[in-house]
Amino acid sequence: MKRLFFIVIILFAIISYASAQKYIFLFIGDGMGQADIDLYEAYLAEKDGKSGFVQSNISKIPLLSMCSTVCKDRRITDSGAAGSAIACGQKFNVGEISYSESGNQPKSIAKIAKEKGLKVGIISTAPMNHATPAAFYANQQTRKNYYQIGLQLPESNFDFFGGGGLLKQTGNKKEEKDLMTLYQEAGYLTFTSTKAISSLKNHNTKVIFTNETLERDASMPYKIDREDSPNSSLAEIVATAITHLDNPKGFFMMVEGGKIDYAAHDNDAATMIGEMEDFDNAVAEAYNFYLQHKNETLIIITADHETGGVSLGIADNGYESDFGILIKQKMSMSKFATIIKKLTKNEESVSMKDYSDMASKYFIGIDMNFSSDELSLLNEAFADANIKNNRAKSEVKSKYNGNNPMAYAYCQIMNRRASVGFSTNSHTCAKVPVYAIGTTAPIYDNTEIFNVIKTFIEK
Ligand SMILES: [Zn+2]
Known part of the structure; x- marks a missing residue:
């Protein structure tokens, strides 16, 4: 009798463990090298009149490894190949969106999470059919197929899309059906206010949030250019997504700071720091959530590649900064x-x-x-x-x-x-940091992120 009792207890423990909630946050700072984090931390210090660095939310995440971003056909990658490598756990050519030259169209980690019953959110300050977010829900030969990528968004049936708008919303010749109309017809509720989403009575609805104001390229305005109202910060969008996606099975959320890269391409250091701040504040939302759900939460923060070849210190100024x-x-x-x-x-x-x-x-x-x-x-x-x-x-x-x-x-x-230097207006192949909590696995290549998340989902 006693033995049976123990067996029942063990079985119960196994069942409840296997059905534990799984919360996964994957943060991708587009173009964010370690120097961008360092620069942001030095900036935080100077803002407080301190020397050295002030710890960012990102660097509160304890496990740090450096990972390679190289893609299949080039050492210096792009967001298409790199986002796809993170999403699908294999290498791609430049410009491909989770679609390899052999025609192979692997399932992204977001789709696997959805199949396992987790709710899924895809968030970016860049347009939602831009390369990085696209890699998680679409399969396209090239990132330039914006309209076709957009058509694949509702097929994913993901629960939350948020941030920027849509590129080529009515096709290249502006003759196609409006993508946003198609999303509404597919059952998505569309919003420009995060508050309206948080106050929804039923969070089992699929929602799309686009920021109240968008740039001509459909991205959210830079933080440095953003008036607080009626705009949303990346942190507000993440907080809203947490409220909307929270459910007994858990969720997977990909959050991209999409315009760190844009500012780095422009060699615009102050704007880049603003984008880092926006991204870092969003990380704080996830970290606070982690503190309340410690054994059930995985946070990974990385970049798809480095942009700009950023340096802290320049030849002209010697040791001054x-x-x-x-x-x-x-x-x-x-x-x-x-x-x-x-x-x-x-x-x-x-x-x-x-x-x-x-x-x-x-x-x-x-x-x-x-x-x-x-x-x-x-x-x-x-x-x-x-x-x-x-x-x-x-x-x-x-x-x-x-x-x-x-x-x-x-x-x-x-x-x-x-004394901030840039060595290029393009990407570099400098390794990028991977900060993680909820796993002990060091990550040396961008394709390894997929398995770390998959193992966590299947745990
Ligand atoms: Zn990128």
Whole structure:
């Protein structure tokens, strides 16, 4: 009798253990190298008048390994191949969305979680049919198939999509049916307010949240450019998703800080720090959730690749640094470029003084007495901005990576005064950090993340 009692107890323990709730947060900082985290922590310190670094929420996560991001056909990857490698646990070619050249279309970890009965959320500050989020619900030969990717979103039947809007919402020729209409027809409720989602009576509904204001490229505005209301922060979206997805079986949530990469491509350090802050605050939501559900929660924080070749310290400044000066940048370089465009639209000629006045009013609240190095940077950009010849114009465009030369030059001055360096406008193959809690497995390659999560789901 006693033995039977023990067997029943053990069986009960096994059953309840096997059906334990599973909460999984996968954070992907697009383009986020370890130097971006370091820069953000140095910035936090300077904001508080301290030396060194102030610990971010990210670095409170105890297990850290560095992982390779290389893809199948190139050492320096892109978001398509890298997002797909994280999502599916195998390597892809540049631009592929969970679709290999042999036609193989593997199931992402998000789809596996959904099949196991977990609810699924996909969140990004970039558009929801952009490469990284797409890798978790779509299978497409190329990331450029935005409309086709969008068509695959409702097929996933995932429970929460949130953040940016949609690229090519009505197809390349604007002749296709509106994707958002298709989502509503597929049973998705659509929102631009996170509060409205939190106060839903029935959380068994599928929802799509898009931020109240979106940029022309359908991404959320940068944090540095975002007025608090009516916009949402990434942290608010994650908190809303937790409320909506929480259920007895648990959930899988992929959260992308999609525009760390955009700012790094622009070599815009202050804007990049803002995106880091937005991302790090979102990590805090997950970490607080972890503290309440310790044995049931897995958090992984990583990047798809590094962007910009960021350095803390530059050759021109030797051992000097002043990262705190970046607080004085008032908006993103790209927003300042649109202001320049607007204000100079009807002007015959724009003088250096005009540019300087615009820069001090809208962009950089710093001492405008420029050093000779800074002046030569500005003079070169000024000459480039005034080029009329078409061929030379296209050279200028590639020289400044498509950015306004003057906005770029002022931004470079900010970076230099801070001692933040960028070695490229593209991605690098520097290894990226993987922070984790809820597992003890070190992760040395981006394809290993899939198995760590799968093992956790099946635990
Ligand atoms: Zn990327």
